[in-house]
Amino acid sequence: MVRFASARRGALALAAALAVLAFGYSPFFARADRGNTVTIDNFTFGPNDLAVAVGANVVWTNRDDIPHTVVSADAPAGLKSPPLDTDDHFEVRFDKAGIYKYFCSIHPKMTGTITVR
């Protein structure tokens, strides 16, 4: 399981994610038992705008047969998932209140927001 302590520490967690990648061929991230989910279907993040409490985990799951990513839209970049192939998950814990806008860096028309309060 990849757990970003916060969006700000995302870069560190990405390094951890890549370490996982280096040892396993497929970027697979276990889904949390609890938490909020964003499903990618038909090149759309759903729900598009998700509100969660501080400290909550959010799990993205790609249901398309094309890879997508979850990447911060605002500088500084915090969220940065590896490419998520079909049924791959990506999980982040949000420890700070704020509005986190993100997009798919492969298909930049795909955008979404996580509101943490």
Next chain:
Amino acid sequence: MTDPIEPNAPGRASRRAILKCAVWAGAGVLWTVSVGVPRAGVLGGTARAADLASADFSFVQISDSHIGFNKEANPDAVGTFKKLLARVRAMSPPPAFMVHTGDVSHLSRDAEWDTAQQLIKETGFETHFIPGEHDMLADDGKPFFARFSPGATPGGWSSFDRNGVHFVALINVANLKPGGQGNLGAEQIAWLENDLRDRSASQPIVVLAHMPLWLISAEWGWGTDDAAQALSALKRFGSVTVLNGHIHQVMQKIDGNVSFHTAMSTAFPQPAPGTAPSPGPMKVDAGKLRTLLGVRTVNYVLGQSALAIVDHPLGA
């Protein structure tokens, strides 16, 4: 300005219809489909299929091989790639070289690039590569550029000349902006302006870029945000042929001296805009699939301003 889009309608447009269409293309916009037997696209009303045999040189465009893709739309993307490369090897006369207009791999994995590189090497044809967004998933594309275009500028773009034709290989899949489309960037456009500055307006220009350099679908992001600036640098040239991939289907447009052509994929087809809920891989039966995958030859005849395009589907 939004251009009208006529969906790729396999089997509907006869060759005669295309020729008629080409006359109408003088008005500015031409959409054709290419399906079944190899079919000459008529550009600017000057090229004829008969010219193809006497072309001064020809080259092949392959695109969107997506090596590593194995989903329902084509579980054997390596197999169809091999078959299409075999078609290229059988061409007579042989092409002078090939260009790959991006998405060589599906997930930017070394094993995927290894496979593509090895199969292309076996053809014996010199090949020029530009990346698609699927080749940019690792380290901002650095592994792709190091492997496939080590001689390019630091940004990955480059140009070269062949038989009097000037080729410009552009990168519009880097640093994509949230909510945006393809992106060239100011640095690359400045480079392009400089690259073209001292060239004669009579020199034919071929532009390679993965994402379309004209707006095909705003909803699906099938366009390039700053394409207009690049095209203004090309305006004074008498013959400009823009070759794109990315949308996995043939679409064409003529705008003055500039003709735009998107290519078939060798891996899987995608739907025409407005015909599906998303641009994801289009699932069709195996027989139909063969008609929607393909490669393209581009033929240049000295003294004719337009280059002639022939799309070769894998099967009729």
